[in-house]
Amino acid sequence: MGFSEDNLKGFILALVSSLFIGASFIIKKKGLRRAAAASGVRAGIGGFSYLLEPLWWLGMITMIIGEVANFVAYAFAPAVLVTPLGALSIIVSAVLAQFILNEKLHQLGILGCVMCIAGSVVIVIHAPQEHPITSVQEICSMATQPAFLLYVASVIVLVFILIFHFAPQCGHSNVLVFTGICSLMGSLSVMSVKALGTALKLTFEGNNQLLYPETWFFVFIVATCVIMQMNYLNKALDTFNTAVVSPIYYVMFTSLTIIASVIMFKDWDGQSVGNIISEICGFIVVLSGTILLHTTTDFERSSSFRGSYASLPPALSARLCSGNGEFMKHDEENQLPAEAVCLQRQEMH
Amino acid sequence: MGFSEDNLKGFILALVSSLFIGASFIIKKKGLRRAAAASGVRAGIGGFSYLLEPLWWLGMITMIIGEVANFVAYAFAPAVLVTPLGALSIIVSAVLAQFILNEKLHQLGILGCVMCIAGSVVIVIHAPQEHPITSVQEICSMATQPAFLLYVASVIVLVFILIFHFAPQCGHSNVLVFTGICSLMGSLSVMSVKALGTALKLTFEGNNQLLYPETWFFVFIVATCVIMQMNYLNKALDTFNTAVVSPIYYVMFTSLTIIASVIMFKDWDGQSVGNIISEICGFIVVLSGTILLHTTTDFERSSSFRGSYASLPPALSARLCSGNGEFMKHDEENQLPAEAVCLQRQEMH
Numbered sequence: 001m002g003f004s005e006d007n008l009k010g011f012i013l014a015l016v017s018s019l020f021i022g023a024s025f026i027i028k029k030k031g032l033r034r035a036a037a038a039s040g041v042r043a044g045i046g047g048f049s050y051l052l053e054p055l056w057w058l059g060m061i062t063m064i065i066g067e068v069a070n071f072v073a074y075a076f077a078p079a080v081l082v083t084p085l086g087a088l089s090i091i092v093s094a095v096l097a098q099f100i101l102n103e104k105l106h107q108l109g110i111l112g113c114v115m116c117i118a119g120s121v122v123i124v125i126h127a128p129q130e131h132p133i134t135s136v137q138e139i140c141s142m143a144t145q146p147a148f149l150l151y152v153a154s155v156i157v158l159v160f161i162l163i164f165h166f167a168p169q170c171g172h173s174n175v176l177v178f179t180g181i182c183s184l185m186g187s188l189s190v191m192s193v194k195a196l197g198t199a200l201k202l203t204f205e206g207n208n209q210l211l212y213p214e215t216w217f218f219v220f221i222v223a224t225c226v227i228m229q230m231n232y233l234n235k236a237l238d239t240f241n242t243a244v245v246s247p248i249y250y251v252m253f254t255s256l257t258i259i260a261s262v263i264m265f266k267d268w269d270g271q272s273v274g275n276i277i278s279e280i281c282g283f284i285v286v287l288s289g290t291i292l293l294h295t296t297t298d299f300e301r302s303s304s305f306r307g308s309y310a311s312l313p314p315a316l317s318a319r320l321c322s323g324n325g326e327f328m329k330h331d332e333e334n335q336l337p338a339e340a341v342c343l344q345r346q347e348m349h
Numbered sequence: 350m351g352f353s354e355d356n357l358k359g360f361i362l363a364l365v366s367s368l369f370i371g372a373s374f375i376i377k378k379k380g381l382r383r384a385a386a387a388s389g390v391r392a393g394i395g396g397f398s399y400l401l402e403p404l405w406w407l408g409m410i411t412m413i414i415g416e417v418a419n420f421v422a423y424a425f426a427p428a429v430l431v432t433p434l435g436a437l438s439i440i441v442s443a444v445l446a447q448f449i450l451n452e453k454l455h456q457l458g459i460l461g462c463v464m465c466i467a468g469s470v471v472i473v474i475h476a477p478q479e480h481p482i483t484s485v486q487e488i489c490s491m492a493t494q495p496a497f498l499l500y501v502a503s504v505i506v507l508v509f510i511l512i513f514h515f516a517p518q519c520g521h522s523n524v525l526v527f528t529g530i531c532s533l534m535g536s537l538s539v540m541s542v543k544a545l546g547t548a549l550k551l552t553f554e555g556n557n558q559l560l561y562p563e564t565w566f567f568v569f570i571v572a573t574c575v576i577m578q579m580n581y582l583n584k585a586l587d588t589f590n591t592a593v594v595s596p597i598y599y600v601m602f603t604s605l606t607i608i609a610s611v612i613m614f615k616d617w618d619g620q621s622v623g624n625i626i627s628e629i630c631g632f633i634v635v636l637s638g639t640i641l642l643h644t645t646t647d648f649e650r651s652s653s654f655r656g657s658y659a660s661l662p663p664a665l666s667a668r669l670c671s672g673n674g675e676f677m678k679h680d681e682e683n684q685l686p687a688e689a690v691c692l693q694r695q696e697m698h
Binding site for chain 1: 456457460463464467468470471474475623626627630631633634637640641644
């Protein structure tokens with residue numbers, strides 16, 4: 001129940017991050033629409049005219065600010081607190097879409113938003129306090145404890161099996177393969193991002209950690225994990241519908257990150273059983289809210305387009321960004337009104 | 350966070366109550382179906398053949414056992430804990446309906462169940478411990494404290510305004526009028542049920558409370574409130590669709606009961622802010638789950654019957670039962686397949 005100053009900072013940063021990431025989708029989408037209206041070619045079809053559109057770049061900058069805030073949040077608060085709050089960016093998007101893009105939010109979508117908020121509040125209230133970390137060596141010793149090494153080894157083995165055995169066989173028919181790879185790698189990304197963030201935080205506080213090879217080792221791990229995660233996330237989104245990938249990815253990624261954090265940072269040590277159960281329930285509620293939001297958005301679309309809704313090819317933008325808000329990025333393509341696309345296509349002929 | 354022995358007893362009784370009440374709907378519905386199949390006339394249309402059906406009576410007995418368990422639960426645990434758990438009876442019904450009546454549960458319905466459970470767990474974990482009550486006079490002094498008298502007065506004034514001003518004007522067009530009256534009365538019912546239950550509990554423990562006029566006063570209050578509540582609940586269900594009435598009634602009734610309990614029994618005194626907020630969030634989650642369950646059940650129906658689904662007249666059974674699981678009782682009529690109704694109506698001509 002302890003809500004330390006560091007937890008508060010991390011919480012506010014996570015909120016700011018969700019605000020920026022959520023808003024960035026809307027700004028980018030508005031930019032894409034404008035670019036499409038000006039040139040008549042959509043990003044999903046292969047046009048690059050949006051690169052000349054200032055709004056799209058503003059969206060990119062907003063997203064980068066959001067991702068940086070998210071990165072810094074991990075330096076202050078436990079991953080058990082920061083990661084599930086990523087779901088709030090979906091709410092920001094959904095609400096802004098209603099006001100700025102005039103997209104109607106389904107009533108059940110509102111219920112999904114309410115649940116995400118209620119679940120987040122429960123998570124925030126029960127977030128554990130972190131043991132203060134004083135050096136990068138301390139993080140290293142946490143990362144090399146047997147339990148966490150076992151976790152890392154299991155993740156690597158699983159990822160190898162998925163990449164070399166399952167991906168060629170059923171990667172394009174089973175959504176769990178690519179999504180599983182990027183969720184597994186994602187949990188390691190967050191752990192290494194947290195290690196690096198803490199090292200940088202200590203450096204800014206005057207306790208220079210850049211002198212130690214451990215810090216640079218974490219830079220390398222962050223880069224490797226994030227690149228792999230992004231690569232397989234793009235494969236998943238290339239192959240399957242966003243509405244299918246997003247909730248599955250969110251569930252797996254967040255669950256694995258929490259497990260990794262609990263093992264490495266011993267987040268739940270000294271917590272009461274009630275606290276831990278409340279936190280898990282809060283997490284389940286946020287997951288349910290996320291699923292509901294995605295399901296109803298999809299339902300709205302498919303019912304209004306009478307089944308003509310098809311998965312659109314992903315745009316370059318998907319490859320340009322990174323971080324935990326990423327599971328939504330293709331929405332900017334998919335949520336463009338089908339009628340607008342038809343009109344544009346007719347105009348082209 | 351304290352989970353006392355009394356809270357545990359109350360919690361188990363509330364669970365048992367939900368199990369029995371949830372099961373009773375299914376048993377009664379099976380009885381109604383059988384009676385309809387035997388006689389060709391449905392209860393909703395005016396047949397009484399179900400009174401000859403043993404299954405229907407078994408359902409009634411199951412429901413009465415559930416209501417008694419619910420009544421006893423209030424004697425042990427705070428209303429803040431017992432009332433929201435009433436939502437679990439919907440889950441029991443939904444799950445049993447799938448296995449026994451072969452009604453398909455919508456995927457979002459499953460999500461609703463998960464949410465109701467997660468929210469209930471959060472509520473149970475954060476339920477306040479009650480101050481031990483030693484005599485009916487103590488309850489009386491609680492009931493006559495200025496804050497609670499103000500609540501009772503406001504309820505009575507509101508009910509009068511609703512009955513004499515709004516009911517004749519828009520009772521048959523606005524669902525909030527009748528539902529509001531029975532929710533307001535319901536909160537007083539629960540408070541008086543709790544007072545009476547505590548008095549009986551003390552009596553069984555050897556501390557006879559039946560000697561005091563206060564106990565008999567509470568008997569009178571219970572009878573008055575429950576009768577008014579049932580009367581207006583039946584009016585609401587007579588006038589509007591169950592799928593509309595149920596979630597609204599559940600939200601208003603549970604919220605008002607919690608407010609009344611917090612005022613009268615000072616449930617939240619000495620509780621930490623985190624505890625109270627968690628409890629409210631748990632409650633919001635259970636509400637959302639309930640709404641989702643009802644909405645999706647309705648959606649399933651309306652989509653498979655292509656809009657031909659109409660509100661059916663309520664049956665006598667609705668008038669025979671009482672208690673907090675009541676908001677579901679008409680489902681047994683509404684959930685009878687529409688085709689069966691059409692067939693029966695055609696047969697009648």
